[in-house]
Amino acid sequence: MPNRLADATSPYLLQHRDNPVDWEVWGPEALARAVAEDRPILVSIGYSACHWCHVMAHESFEDPATAELMNREFVCVKVDREERPDVDGIYMQAVQAMTGHGGWPLNAFLTPEGVPFFGGTYWPPTPRMGMPAFAEVLRSVAEAWRERRDDVVGNAEQLRAYLERVASAVPDPADLSPAILDAAFAALVPRFDREWGGFGGAPKFPQPAILDAVLRHHHRTGDDEAANIIRRTLDAMADGGIYDQIGGGFARYSVDAEWLVPHFEKMAYDNAQLVSIYLDAHRALGEARYREVVEETLTYVDREMSVPEGGFTSAQDADSEGEEGRFYVWDPAEIDAVLGPEDGRVVRAAFGVMAGGNFEGHSILHRPRSWAAVAAELGITADEVEATVRSARPRLYAARAERVWPGRDDKVLLGWNGMMLRAFADAGRALDRADLVERAVRCATFLLTELRDADGRLTRTWKDGRTGVPAFLDDHAHLIDGLLALASATLDRRWLDEAVMVTDEMVATFDDPDSPLFFDTGITHERLITRPRDLQDGATPAGNSVAADVLVRVATLTGRTDYRDRAAGILSALAGAMAEHPAAFGRYLATLDSYLATPRELVLAGDPAEPGMRALLAVASARYDPHLLIARSDPGDPTLAEAYPILADRPRRNDRPTAYLCERMVCLPPVTDPADLAIQLDQGTAIAWADV
Numbered sequence: 001m002p003n004r005l006a007d008a009t010s011p012y013l014l015q016h017r018d019n020p021v022d023w024e025v026w027g028p029e030a031l032a033r034a035v036a037e038d039r040p041i042l043v044s045i046g047y048s049a050c051h052w053c054h055v056m057a058h059e060s061f062e063d064p065a066t067a068e069l070m071n072r073e074f075v076c077v078k079v080d081r082e083e084r085p086d087v088d089g090i091y092m093q094a095v096q097a098m099t100g101h102g103g104w105p106l107n108a109f110l111t112p113e114g115v116p117f118f119g120g121t122y123w124p125p126t127p128r129m130g131m132p133a134f135a136e137v138l139r140s141v142a143e144a145w146r147e148r149r150d151d152v153v154g155n156a157e158q159l160r161a162y163l164e165r166v167a168s169a170v171p172d173p174a175d176l177s178p179a180i181l182d183a184a185f186a187a188l189v190p191r192f193d194r195e196w197g198g199f200g201g202a203p204k205f206p207q208p209a210i211l212d213a214v215l216r217h218h219h220r221t222g223d224d225e226a227a228n229i230i231r232r233t234l235d236a237m238a239d240g241g242i243y244d245q246i247g248g249g250f251a252r253y254s255v256d257a258e259w260l261v262p263h264f265e266k267m268a269y270d271n272a273q274l275v276s277i278y279l280d281a282h283r284a285l286g287e288a289r290y291r292e293v294v295e296e297t298l299t300y301v302d303r304e305m306s307v308p309e310g311g312f313t314s315a316q317d318a319d320s321e322g323e324e325g326r327f328y329v330w331d332p333a334e335i336d337a338v339l340g341p342e343d344g345r346v347v348r349a350a351f352g353v354m355a356g357g358n359f360e361g362h363s364i365l366h367r368p369r370s371w372a373a374v375a376a377e378l379g380i381t382a383d384e385v386e387a388t389v390r391s392a393r394p395r396l397y398a399a400r401a402e403r404v405w406p407g408r409d410d411k412v413l414l415g416w417n418g419m420m421l422r423a424f425a426d427a428g429r430a431l432d433r434a435d436l437v438e439r440a441v442r443c444a445t446f447l448l449t450e451l452r453d454a455d456g457r458l459t460r461t462w463k464d465g466r467t468g469v470p471a472f473l474d475d476h477a478h479l480i481d482g483l484l485a486l487a488s489a490t491l492d493r494r495w496l497d498e499a500v501m502v503t504d505e506m507v508a509t510f511d512d513p514d515s516p517l518f519f520d521t522g523i524t525h526e527r528l529i530t531r532p533r534d535l536q537d538g539a540t541p542a543g544n545s546v547a548a549d550v551l552v553r554v555a556t557l558t559g560r561t562d563y564r565d566r567a568a569g570i571l572s573a574l575a576g577a578m579a580e581h582p583a584a585f586g587r588y589l590a591t592l593d594s595y596l597a598t599p600r601e602l603v604l605a606g607d608p609a610e611p612g613m614r615a616l617l618a619v620a621s622a623r624y625d626p627h628l629l630i631a632r633s634d635p636g637d638p639t640l641a642e643a644y645p646i647l648a649d650r651p652r653r654n655d656r657p658t659a660y661l662c663e664r665m666v667c668l669p670p671v672t673d674p675a676d677l678a679i680q681l682d683q684g685t686a687i688a689w690a691d692v
Helices: 028-037 053-061 062-071 085-099 133-147 149-168 178-191 207-223 225-240 269-287 288-306 332-339 340-352 372-379 384-399 414-430 436-449 474-488 493-509 544-558 561-573 575-580 585-595 611-621 674-687
Strands: 039-047 077-079 107-109 116-120 462-465 600-606 628-633 657-665
Touching: 028 039, 028 077, 039 085, 053 062, 053 133, 062 133, 062 149, 085 107, 085 116, 085 149, 085 436, 116 133, 116 149, 133 225, 133 544, 178 207, 178 225, 178 575, 178 585, 207 225, 207 269, 207 585, 225 288, 269 288, 269 414, 288 414, 332 340, 332 384, 340 372, 372 384, 414 436, 414 474, 414 611, 436 474, 436 493, 474 493, 474 544, 474 628, 493 544, 493 561, 544 561, 544 585, 544 628, 561 575, 561 585, 600 611, 611 628, 611 674, 657 674
Parallel strands: 039 077, 600 628
Antiparallel strands: 039 107, 107 116, 600 657
């Protein structure tokens, strides 16, 4: 018989609806039940693509004896961390404070009022590797609650006080200068893996926000070391098993330092952010391979992570047929059966497929050698290797599609869709791919229309026409980021107006009157034991870092100096942390780079459909310039200049589409020839940081 999760929208919660555990959904009802029954709460937090969440569910939550113990002693609550990052953030911080580590599945024990007093991550069904059995943990916690409640409650209140201090703490402000960026880069360099790229050792995460900061450092200083870091890392990831060599797209992380063996789940936020850094590196460094990665990844996302209504889903699972990675691995005989022996010989050599494999007896496809090295071994040319691989990929994909697919978490998350909106819009503009821009328009239209509650407020989630909790700070900020990208790609005022409206809503909803920093939860969110404010960038950027980023750009477009001042306050509060711990503040560093650099505005006057207008936009879009804002003037719109002062007095010249490039409050002469605009853009980039 299904439990209380049967009506949930979260695929992760629905995975547990037939457990013998009497799961509750997080909310006032669950806490009220715990108070009424005078029982502690066991809150178990995970997400649908989490391998160890599946393991613990199978070992413990599907076990009748364990479930009976849980139901007898606790009010059991299941939480999807992607739906409720506020709940996850508070209890993850608590468990980390108690144990020194965290992760998922996260299992925390709370007083009936929701205050944590004990917790951990994965516990096995029997004692193993120094870990107690989960049932032993349950009995010990239940006994402590019955026999030593005063001590338990006292410890819980101490932990609550600690969490409140952390949430309300505001660092002392510091002056903002390029020295912070220089210090951050100097701190990152020793952590760079010179052999395999990336930062640190195994497990190794892509960390696109840090790579963005490094690429900006190269742009600002011309430092070749920064360019080398970007090239080595992006090359190694694109060659590794973390990248799906057949279907495109990136897995969440690599369990080794070589990027060979991934944790096979694919997340929307990783792929959106990696598209952005590969696109920027393609433009900045001229690497054609990076364009291929961008286009292959966006093809994968549109093909396998789309919903018909226009949005993008959250994740693909790591497991299929009960095995992690089973969908993605190959044996030599399987390759030859699909391609035949001749093409199979080339593809096996190109992708490192061998008897015995490199992962549990099978082979994860990767590119251990250049096409030239493969060609030399096989006695053919590098062009023949590349042509064979290119021909083989769709055939291997079609064969793989006949396998049992990994599960898909098909809920739509507003913030992650904002990242994807930016990725599609920027790539469409930079690569002159109108189809990608059109896909971004569909996404934006869907988000602004469907992810609304009955009062018209933005919501965090959507699935099958049902929306969830109110949108958080990061949801608003990422949506603004995506809308600004779409405005530049389409030159359509609608998206600028939408971005400004969401910005105004964000500032009003998440404001802290005692600090420049925003809260993660808004005025309409459920009150928890603290009001969370996670300041560090992780796998996804912190809400405050993205909020500061978009405030800088919206301020330039609208002339709202208060928004620029608010961004400065956020950055100033975290300036010391950025310099000392750059790995946790990558998006802040990128935002600081934008704040300190000279704002550059390119105003295009004309009809977006005119070939001349598209030619001017293409020239600007092909270049890497993270500080360039692009917008369109329209003399026929009398309200435009009032809303966006930088667009005032920008008419067409000689009845031709015209470009106005401005910086430092000074505009260069208007031009109508794309070649002349190219000269201005290249000269302007060289002086943008000259006087800082």
